[in-house]
Amino acid sequence: MKNKKILMIISIITLISFIIGFSYAYFTTIVIGNDTASSNITTSGSLRLTYNGTDYISLENSQPGSSDSMTFTVTNTGSLPLSNYEIYLSNLINTFTNDEVIYEIDCVSSDVVSCLGKTQTPLPIVETLSITQGSIAPGTTHTYTLTVSFIDTGSLQDYNQDKELYFTITINEQFTMSTIMATSYVYLGAPKYRYDTVGYFWDYKNSITSITFEDEIDIPVGAFASWDVSEDQDGSVMAYIIDDGLGKSTYELYIQTNSNVIMANTNSSYFFYNFGELTTINNLSILDTSFVTNMDSMFWNCWYLTSLDLSNFNTSKVTNMARLFSNLGSLTSIDLSSLDTSNVTNMFYMFGYLESITSLDLSNFNTSKVTDMSLIFEGCIGLTSIDLSPLDTRNVTTMYAMFNSCSGLLSIDLSPLDTSKVIDMQSMFYGCSSLTSLNITPLNTTNVTNMQYMFENCSGLTSLDLSTFDTSSVTNMNAMFLNCASLASLDVSSFDTGSVTNMSGIFYNCSSLTSLDLSTFDTGSVTYMSMMFYGCSSLTSLDVSTFDTSSVTTMYGMFYNCSSLTSLDVSTFDKLGSTGGP
Structure with missing residues (x-):
């Protein structure tokens, strides 16, 4: 099953400017500055649409009943038919009332196929689509006559004194581009899209060492295999693989078109996923991502890729960047400055396990629509610091494992983060073993329900101020401080645990703690206390x-290996079971 065809829409700047002033009886002439263009061209491949005409018409010193006309032409000077184009009235300033200024457009085609005109219509006050032409063949000219009239109502019209009217005509050209195919398969009864399931060159993804995009189709005789990978199966996008000369049964992949660009499909998820031997991608700028909305896992697990040029990536329509750059373990730097993230809602695992990256510049990021930042930086072991100030997290609901296994981080300034909507902080700082201190006072945890594993394996932490933590909504504290072996003290007196059901392993192996005040703990809802103090040997x-x-x-094992405890009063416990012992 194919996705809809991608239509490229190109605006040919402003074509015609209209300046209309009125001066009759005691009307004052109003002249609005113009923005003119007498000849404009837009191109793509061998298609070319050309406009020619005068710049403006004027109704200076007009009276009711006056009109003026001008002529302009639109010509397809290319070799391809144009699927359709549209004429818009744009940049409108129209303060006249009662629809007393009207326009009419007549069209004559040089071809046997007629073109559409527009009957007398009041000029609108907002940008309006006027005409959609069905098609225009190569060499065909559409000649338009535009007439603008000021209606005479037969009565006094001084209510329109000092009114303004200005508008331009803009032409939008629509045509089908050379688009790479989409893929689909059914999983659990629902359609899914993954390039790694389709066949073609994706069947060889574990044997491809380089990918090159080219703007000319030329498949050599020695190609090992070739495919038509265009969405329309019309040969407009071709791919082939050829031996890379390394003697390892590995290949170079070439993806070609005779157009200037190859349009990436709206769903480009998993496009380069799991190309296990890939080291380089050449001419990525030929892949036009202007219409892509889904980049989930696009480069995921290209472990040996050493560079990635995103300078021409257009991501203005992308909503899903989950796993986009995850598991690019050989990448030492990545320039994100060209990415437009203004419409992204999902950044799940976006930079997961970029193990060789030592810095991430997020200064260009707009994350105001993002709701999921879970695992976004997981496994970035080369990072020693990260500037979170560009991140707008006002709509984020999950920060699950956000910094999980960032074992190189020496500090994290959390003050820029708005966590007012976050409900999941499970494993948020799991494995941040180089952190010796962490200021979490800026975090708003009012709505958080899950703090399971939140500080697990933060083995370098010597102190942690929890005084501002609101835990009133938390239900799960399982292993929350597990293996925080350097913590010498921990004040949890501010904790509201009335909703908590799971406290298993909450202080597991906090082996440096000498005391712990739990007098404020409400455990009435708790069902799991296994290994709660396991290994608290001090x-x-x-x-x-x-x-x-x-x-x-x-x-089970609730007090196991609490070897320094000399006494323990559990007389109030309803049930003991196997609690372990000192």
Whole structure:
């Protein structure tokens, strides 16, 4: 099943300017500055649309009943038929009332196929589509006559004194571009789109070492295999692979067109996914991404790719950038300055495991529409710092594993982050083992429900100020501080745990803690307490007398290896089971 054809729409600047002033009886002449063009051309491949005509018409010193006309032509001087083009009235300034200024457009075609005109119509006050022509063949000229009239109503019309009218005509050209194919398959009853399931050159993705885009179709005799990969299967986009000369049964891939560009399909997810031997992509600028909305996993897992030129990437329509650059483990730098992220809503795992990247410049990012930033920086082990100030996170709802396994980070300034809508902070700082301190006071956690594994394996943290943490909505604190072995103290007195159901392993292996005040803990809803204090080998005292364990179903290993505890009062516990012991 194919996606809809992509139509390229090109505006031919402003073609005609209209200046209309009125001066009759005691009317004052109004002249609006003009913006003229007498000859404009737009091209794509061998298609060319040319306009010729005068610049403007004028109704200076006119009276009701006056009119003026001008002629302009539109010619297809290319070799390809134009599917259609549109005539717009744009840049409108029209303060006249009662629809007393009208326009009419007549059209004569030099071809046997007629062209459309426009009957007398009041000039609008907002940009309006006037005419959509069906087609124009090569060598055909459409000759237009535009007439603008000031209606005589037969009565006094001084209510339009000092009014303004200015407009331009703009032509939008629409034509089908050479578009690379889309792919589909059905998964669990729903259509999905993944290039790695379609066949063609994607069947050889684990044997391709380089990809080159070219603007001329020329398939050599020695090509190992070739395919028509155009969406319309019309030969407008061809691909072939040829031996790369490395003696490893690996290939160079060439993707070609006779147009200037190859239009990427609106759904370009998984396009380069899992090209396991790919080291270079050449002439990526030929791939036009202007209409792409989905870039999910586009370059995911191209582990040996050493450079990526995004300078001509147009991402203005993209909404999904999930996994876009993840697992590019050999990439040492990436220039993101050309990316337009203003419409992106999904940045899940976007930079996951860019292991060789030492810095990320996000200064050009507009993330105001993003809702998912889960795993966005996971595994970026080369980063020692990251500037989050460009990130607008006002609409983000999940920061699950946001900095997971960023083991090189020495500090994180969280103050720019608006987390007021975030509900999931599971594993947010998991494995940030080089952090010695972390200021989390800027975080708004009012709506967070999941803090499972949040600080797990932050083994370098020596202190953590939790005084501003609002945990009133949290239900899961499983392994929240697991393996925070350097924490010498931890003040959780501000915690509201009334909604928490899972506290399993919350302080697991916090082996440097000597004391822990849990007097404010409300455990009435908790069902899981297994390994809650497992390995807290430096705790010398622990008061759990206020614990309500009426809902608890498992306490397995709850106090296991708390080797410094000399006494422990669990007389209030409803059930003990296998709690472990000192």
